[in-house]
Amino acid sequence: MTSIISKLPQVGTTIFTTMSALSAQVGAINLSQGFPDYECSPQLVELVNQAMKDGYNQYAPMAGNKALRDEISLKVQKLHKATYNPDTEITITAGGTQGIFTTISAVIQPSDEVIVFEPAYDSYAPTIKIMGGVVKSLELEPANNYRIDWNMVKKLVTNRTRLIILNSPHNPTATILHQEDIEQLSAIVRSQDILILSDEVYEHLIYDGEVHHSMARYPELKERSFIVASFGKLFHATGWKVGYCLAPAHLMTEFRKVHQYLVFSVNSPVQQAIAQYLKDEDTYLSLPAFFQQKRDYFRKGLAETKFELLPSYGSYFQSVKYGHLNQEFDTEFAMRLTREAGVACIPTSAFYTRGTDHKVLRFCFAKKQETLDDAVNRLLDFKF
Numbered sequence: 001m002t003s004i005i006s007k008l009p010q011v012g013t014t015i016f017t018t019m020s021a022l023s024a025q026v027g028a029i030n031l032s033q034g035f036p037d038y039e040c041s042p043q044l045v046e047l048v049n050q051a052m053k054d055g056y057n058q059y060a061p062m063a064g065n066k067a068l069r070d071e072i073s074l075k076v077q078k079l080h081k082a083t084y085n086p087d088t089e090i091t092i093t094a095g096g097t098q099g100i101f102t103t104i105s106a107v108i109q110p111s112d113e114v115i116v117f118e119p120a121y122d123s124y125a126p127t128i129k130i131m132g133g134v135v136k137s138l139e140l141e142p143a144n145n146y147r148i149d150w151n152m153v154k155k156l157v158t159n160r161t162r163l164i165i166l167n168s169p170h171n172p173t174a175t176i177l178h179q180e181d182i183e184q185l186s187a188i189v190r191s192q193d194i195l196i197l198s199d200e201v202y203e204h205l206i207y208d209g210e211v212h213h214s215m216a217r218y219p220e221l222k223e224r225s226f227i228v229a230s231f232g233k234l235f236h237a238t239g240w241k242v243g244y245c246l247a248p249a250h251l252m253t254e255f256r257k258v259h260q261y262l263v264f265s266v267n268s269p270v271q272q273a274i275a276q277y278l279k280d281e282d283t284y285l286s287l288p289a290f291f292q293q294k295r296d297y298f299r300k301g302l303a304e305t306k307f308e309l310l311p312s313y314g315s316y317f318q319s320v321k322y323g324h325l326n327q328e329f330d331t332e333f334a335m336r337l338t339r340e341a342g343v344a345c346i347p348t349s350a351f352y353t354r355g356t357d358h359k360v361l362r363f364c365f366a367k368k369q370e371t372l373d374d375a376v377n378r379l380l381d382f383k384f
Contacts, residue, residue, distance in 0.1 A: 169314025
């Protein structure tokens with residue numbers, strides 16, 4: 001048998017695949033993976049169908065549908081007062097994860113160091129390692145509401161630091177960046193040759209009147225940032241895998257060099273449809289209220305259970321602590337909860353490189369009300 005040396009020898013089946021498979025096996029309610037159980041807009045589906053009928057069935061331009069890039073440029077200008085040239089500074093991607101992979105591929109050389117805040121989306125560290133980079137992780141803790149200790153960040157910065165990865169609203173903790181974080185970040189990178197990858201796929205899922213502190217809002221951060229976003233999260237259509245990346249022209253040039261050989265171009269009729277759909281800004285401005293209602297409803301139900309709720313400022317996730325109830329390892333407890341209560345979740349140790357277990361579970365509340373009702377009732381009946 002021909003041999004191969006694995007670039008990711010420690011990587012196996014992800015916890016998302018494991019929990020979803022177990023959920024299906026036992027007939028549990030799947031609140032583990034981050035996707036809705038309701039349909040996307042019928043209008044958007046009709047626009048996709050119409051785009052197919054109108055002939056948008058061949059390769060789109062490598063950078064993406066021009067009409068869509070124009071609409072994204074207008075959207076960012078309205079929201080953040082930031083200008084991105086649709087011709088040279090915006091690229092349509094096959095989802096947010098491809099944008100993340102492409103960014104890291106474009107800028108990380110062997111031995112470059114990348115600062116990652118954990119718990120973190122599980123694609124960051126493997127991609128850095130594939131490129132020969134070094135992951136410098138800073139573990140955040142629920143006891144501090146997962147706030148970043150910027151003094152610790154300063155200690156992690158060396159002359160090999162090439163990239164800092166941020167995610168706000170944050171998956172899995174549902175925290176957000178605040179003005180103080182922006183000021184601290186700016187002070188750290190100001191005199192350094194450090195780039196920023198800002199994962200903003202939950203940009204419109206932010207609650208209680210809080211502001212989304214996009215890197216696009218701050219000129220000195222914007223000039224060194226790749227910003228990745230997702231239409232799948234935005235329009236309840238995660239299976240379409242369409243997102244985008246924003247970056248200054250000199251950075252986007254390098255991004256596109258990799259992008260053209262990774263996917264070349266992205267789903268053409270969907271791009272055309274989204275370009276039309278975005279013309280109504282209410283399609284995204286209404287999202288905070290839509291998801292806050294779901295968050296509030298789910299939190300109210302969970303408050304009746306024995307779990308301790310952590311704050312949820314953004315994204316469509318709600319984390320809970322259970323350490324006051326038992327000391328089972330979170331992966332074992334999540335599996336037992338799936339089997340015995342019939343509700344699947346994600347143990348947050350899966351988001352730490354070292355598998356750090358804070359006895360915290362993550363639930364997705366992007367579900368129908370009846371789904372949330374059923375899940376809460378099952379959790380109320382669960383015997384800890």
